[in-house]
Amino acid sequence: MTAPKANAMKKTTKPAGAVRPKLAQEGFFGRSGYFFARALANLRQNVFVSVVTVGTISLALLIAALFLLVYVNLEGLANGWSDKVQITAYFDKEPAPLAVAALKTTVKSIPGTKSVTFISKQEAESRLRARLKGQESLLEGVNADVLPASLEIRLDREHRDNFAVTHYVAALKKVQGIGEVQYGEEWVQRFNTFMNFFRLMGLLLGSFLTIAVLFIVSNTIKLTIYARKEELELLSLVGATRFFIKAPFLIEGVLQGALGALLSLLALAGCYFAFLHNAGSFLGVNPAGAGLSFLSPLHLAVILGGGVLLGFIGSLTSLRRFVNV
Amino acid sequence: MIQLHNVGLSYQPEAAALSDINLKIPKGDFVFLTGQSGAGKSTLLKLLYAELTPTRGQVLIDGQNLTRLSRSQIPLVRRSIGVVFQDYKLLPNRTVLENVAITLEVLGWGQRDIGKKVFHILKRMGLESKLNSTPLRLSGGEQQRVALARALVNDPKILIADEPTGNLDEENKEAILDFFKEANNRGTTVVVATHDRRVIENSHRRVIRLDKGRIVDQGRIVDQGETGSAPEESAEVADDSTQG
Numbered sequence: 115m116t117a118p119k120a121n122a123m124k125k126t127t128k129p130a131g132a133v134r135p136k137l138a139q140e141g142f143f144g145r146s147g148y149f150f151a152r153a154l155a156n157l158r159q160n161v162f163v164s165v166v167t168v169g170t171i172s173l174a175l176l177i178a179a180l181f182l183l184v185y186v187n188l189e190g191l192a193n194g195w196s197d198k199v200q201i202t203a204y205f206d207k208e209p210a211p212l213a214v215a216a217l218k219t220t221v222k223s224i225p226g227t228k229s230v231t232f233i234s235k236q237e238a239e240s241r242l243r244a245r246l247k248g249q250e251s252l253l254e255g256v257n258a259d260v261l262p263a264s265l266e267i268r269l270d271r272e273h274r275d276n277f278a279v280t281h282y283v284a285a286l287k288k289v290q291g292i293g294e295v296q297y298g299e300e301w302v303q304r305f306n307t308f309m310n311f312f313r314l315m316g317l318l319l320g321s322f323l324t325i326a327v328l329f330i331v332s333n334t335i336k337l338t339i340y341a342r343k344e345e346l347e348l349l350s351l352v353g354a355t356r357f358f359i360k361a362p363f364l365i366e367g368v369l370q371g372a373l374g375a376l377l378s379l380l381a382l383a384g385c386y387f388a389f390l391h392n393a394g395s396f397l398g399v400n401p402a403g404a405g406l407s408f409l410s411p412l413h414l415a416v417i418l419g420g421g422v423l424l425g426f427i428g429s430l431t432s433l434r435r436f437v438n439v
Numbered sequence: 440m441i442q443l444h445n446v447g448l449s450y451q452p453e454a455a456a457l458s459d460i461n462l463k464i465p466k467g468d469f470v471f472l473t474g475q476s477g478a479g480k481s482t483l484l485k486l487l488y489a490e491l492t493p494t495r496g497q498v499l500i501d502g503q504n505l506t507r508l509s510r511s512q513i514p515l516v517r518r519s520i521g522v523v524f525q526d527y528k529l530l531p532n533r534t535v536l537e538n539v540a541i542t543l544e545v546l547g548w549g550q551r552d553i554g555k556k557v558f559h560i561l562k563r564m565g566l567e568s569k570l571n572s573t574p575l576r577l578s579g580g581e582q583q584r585v586a587l588a589r590a591l592v593n594d595p596k597i598l599i600a601d602e603p604t605g606n607l608d609e610e611n612k613e614a615i616l617d618f619f620k621e622a623n624n625r626g627t628t629v630v631v632a633t634h635d636r637r638v639i640e641n642s643h644r645r646v647i648r649l650d651k652g653r654i655v656d657q658g659r660i661v662d663q664g665e666t667g668s669a670p671e672e673s674a675e676v677a678d679d680s681t682q683g
């Protein structure tokens with residue numbers, strides 16, 4: 115026994131040598147280096163199960179991401195269309211120039227109005243002429259008076275469904291001087307109905323997918339934990355807190371989730387640039403011919419976050435069974 | 440100081456593994472716990488580091504009642520107790536160094552301090568050439584010493600060992616017992632369960648004998664000059680007729 119208490123020299127008066135040198139900082143951040151190192155070591159030791167977990171997560175997220183991609187594009191399309199949808203309120207007779215401003219204010223005060231444009235008789239006529247360019251002869255002898263003055267109204271996004279539009283029109287008709295009101299084409303309404311259905315489908319599919327993936331992930335992670343049952347037991351017996359035992363596994367889950375999400379995004383980008391990005395013009399849905407657009411950074415972040423969350427919750431639920439010592 | 444009051448423990452409703460255990464082990468003592476296989480030695484040891492909680496009675500360590508601890512307090516108690524498990528519980532996929540380091544990692548020591556301390560104790564145990572081996576490549580005696588190093592590296596207040604000489608040859612037994620004595624000389628309370636008569640006879644220490652879950656002999660307390668009141672206390676406890 116040369117210097118068995120070398121550490122004890124620093125400080126302590128405890129007889130039985132419960133000697134502690136300076137601690138690394140307590141808490142998660144103080145030990146995060148240790149937790150990360152353990153998590154990485156665990157990943158390396160259980161390559162197969164890790165691959166399965168990462169694969170499951172990335173497959174599930176890929177399905178979700180593809181769905182999201184289609185959804186976002188359809189939604190964009192729907193927005194484009196319904197931006198064009200407007201209500202046109204025709205005047206029985208052209209209002210006096212001074213009254214126009216007041217009328218516009220009145221209409222604007224109806225909830226749901228986004229913008230109001232006044233189209234005078236003259237403007238209506240010149241529009242018609244412009245549209246029939248080259249075939250002006252058709253208009254010969256047509257009196258400009260035939261075309262009525264009107265208000266073109268765009269609605270807020272939230273007021274574009276059938277119900278809201280009906281309400282809006284009812285309110286509009288009460289405005290003095292307004293006669294006939296034209297709005298919405300039927301196919302746009304149908305498209306909106308379809309989008310609602312699609313959203314519902316997405317929600318159902320999403321929840322189903324989430325539950326299935328959570329189940330699979332938590333079970334594969336359970337396998338890795340089961341393989342290390344004796345380690346967990348030993349840690350507990352030498353005085354590790356439950357947090358200390360769990361933290362590396364949670365980090366492992368988060369890393370797996372993040373990796374799975376990155377892989378799914380790579381696969382998504384691959385699919386997209388391979389053929390989807392010009393599928394739009396092929397299908398003829400997008401008249402601009404720009405094809406489907408890719409997901410926004412926000413959506414990508416959401417998918418990444420989803421992966422991290424899946425891994426975390428998967429680890430957490432499977433740990434509950436084992437770390438209760 | 441370890442105290443057990445009227446402790447009983449049943450794994451199954453009908454059969455008690457321990458009953459009416461009253462026991463005091465003063466600080467700095469060195470005791471053997473003996474008895475036939477199945478007498479309840481391991482069970483009693485497990486009560487001391489709260490792997491088991493008694494069905495009846497109280498277990499106190501330095502006045503702290505283990506039966507009243509919350510789940511989050513148990514780790515703190517275990518950190519001051521070093522245990523050499525009967526099956527060692529060495530992690531097969533970690534090196535000797537890493538196995539011993541676990542005790543200190545749990546305490547939150549920094550890597551540098553851990554390295555120094557672990558190397559120091561393994562050297563003392565004659566294992567410096569095996570630092571990077573995995574446990575399965577070691578002999579039984581070496582594994583035992585790694586387990587002991589892991590239990591002692593933290594300079595625990597109490598050292599508990601379950602059949603530590605079980606499958607060791609004479610030479611290794613001697614070596615292990617010497618390490619126990621050394622730890623005891625530094626103030627650590629040592630409790631060793633063994634059914635090895637030879638080990639007990641050679642050591643001249645207090646021997647507590649169990650039979651069918653009951654204490655049949657409290658043993659003679661060896662006054663080591665630190666705990667003057669121990670003999671009377673133990674006499675009182677040993678007197679079975681005064682106990683419930």
Ligand SMILES: Nc1ncnc2c1ncn2[C@@H]1O[C@H](COP(=O)(O)OP(=O)(O)O)[C@@H](O)[C@H]1O
Nearest residue numbers: 450451456474475476477478479480481482483
């Ligand atoms: N986990 C357990 N479940 C049920 N019975 C057990 C368990 N562990 C031990 N026992 C029983 O408790 C009694 C005492 O066992 P143990 O403490 O291991 O004795 P010893 O260590 O003295 O050989 C024995 O009868 C044994 O069969």
Ligand SMILES: [Mg+2]
Nearest residue numbers: 480481482601
């Ligand atoms: Mg035993």
